[in-house]
Amino acid sequence: MDWMKILLETVETSWNTIFKMIYIVIPIIVIIECLKDSGWFERIANKTQRITKFFKLPGESALGITVGLLVGLTFGSGVIMQMKEEANISRMQLNTLFIFIGLCHAIIEETILFTTVGAYGAVLLLNRITMAFAFTAIYIIINTYVRNKALGNKHFNVTKKTPLNNRG
Amino acid sequence: MITKKTFVQGIKKGIKVIVELSKYIIPSVFAIKVLEHSGLLERISAFMAPYMSYIGLPGEGALILLFGQVSMYGAIGAMIPLGLTAKQITICCSMISICHAIILETAIVTKGGANGFLNAGIRFLAAVATGVVLNTIIPGV
Numbered sequence: 001m002d003w004m005k006i007l008l009e010t011v012e013t014s015w016n017t018i019f020k021m022i023y024i025v026i027p028i029i030v031i032i033e034c035l036k037d038s039g040w041f042e043r044i045a046n047k048t049q050r051i052t053k054f055f056k057l058p059g060e061s062a063l064g065i066t067v068g069l070l071v072g073l074t075f076g077s078g079v080i081m082q083m084k085e086e087a088n089i090s091r092m093q094l095n096t097l098f099i100f101i102g103l104c105h106a107i108i109e110e111t112i113l114f115t116t117v118g119a120y121g122a123v124l125l126l127n128r129i130t131m132a133f134a135f136t137a138i139y140i141i142i143n144t145y146v147r148n149k150a151l152g153n154k155h156f157n158v159t160k161k162t163p164l165n166n167r168g
Numbered sequence: 169m170i171t172k173k174t175f176v177q178g179i180k181k182g183i184k185v186i187v188e189l190s191k192y193i194i195p196s197v198f199a200i201k202v203l204e205h206s207g208l209l210e211r212i213s214a215f216m217a218p219y220m221s222y223i224g225l226p227g228e229g230a231l232i233l234l235f236g237q238v239s240m241y242g243a244i245g246a247m248i249p250l251g252l253t254a255k256q257i258t259i260c261c262s263m264i265s266i267c268h269a270i271i272l273e274t275a276i277v278t279k280g281g282a283n284g285f286l287n288a289g290i291r292f293l294a295a296v297a298t299g300v301v302l303n304t305i306i307p308g309v
Contacts, residue, residue, distance in 0.1 A: 026182030033178035
């Protein structure tokens with residue numbers, strides 16, 4: 001193996017990529033930072049309430065979804081944790097919220113990063129949002145079904161147990 | 169309110185992201201180059217090719233998806249030297265944008281109070297579904 005050649009190729013390829021990204025990433029992050037400081041997130045949170053209504057989540061979680069979508073999972077999670085103490089939110093709703101954000105977060109930054117490598121940005125974004133909606137909906141449907149079935153079974157067991165108890 | 173501080177902080181954060189990026193991109197490019205020159209890449213590729221063909225990726229795609237589990241930036245680093253077509257890059261990027269750094273992000277989700285296993289499982293399923301769907305939808309090679 002020619003280590004010198006490997007090192008040279010590594011430096012060349014990495015430098016080309018990183019240099020290209022400096023131009024793109026820094027302006028994007030400055031813009032996101034401006035959005036954060038101008039209070040734009042609170043305004044756009046009103047629009048994301050459509051998503052929370054669609055998934056039957058409490059309205060307070062709209063800000064968490066907005067921050068998660070535009071900034072990233074860590075910040076979104078932080079906002080949700082704050083919200084958790086104020087709003088009445090069940091474990092299933094929390095799961096729903098995190099599945100949506102886990103599938104679809106930091107969409108601006110990540111899409112642009114991948115576009116610089118040569119992916120079709122529109123396909124990337126559209127696919128991600130569709131998948132987030134589809135799989136969150138699937139989770140809700142399966143969860144409701146399983147829970148209803150469990151309730152039904154319990155009921156069934158109760159009726160079946162009475163004669164057994166009588167026998168004992 | 170937007171002040172001078174906003175811009176300074178934005179630029180600082182941007183530089184931080186670039187540093188973070190280089191931390192992952194350089195080692196992954198290096199790892200791929202070493203694999204390529206040692207001939208291991210071909211063997212891994214030949215082994216994985218039949219499985220990867222369902223999602224329209226060459227055998228090396230498995231490595232990109234694996235590197236993506238360390239960090240999203242690692243996947244970008246692994247993707248560049250391999251020379252994929254635009255369709256393959258789109259599929260790869262879509263899968264990784266849905267399911268990346270799964271251990272770290274599951275930890276964040278668990279800390280937030282949700283079920284981590286469920287979250288990771290659904291993300292994995294969604295990534296596989298993405299691969300299969302996009303492979304059939306996007307025309308070309």
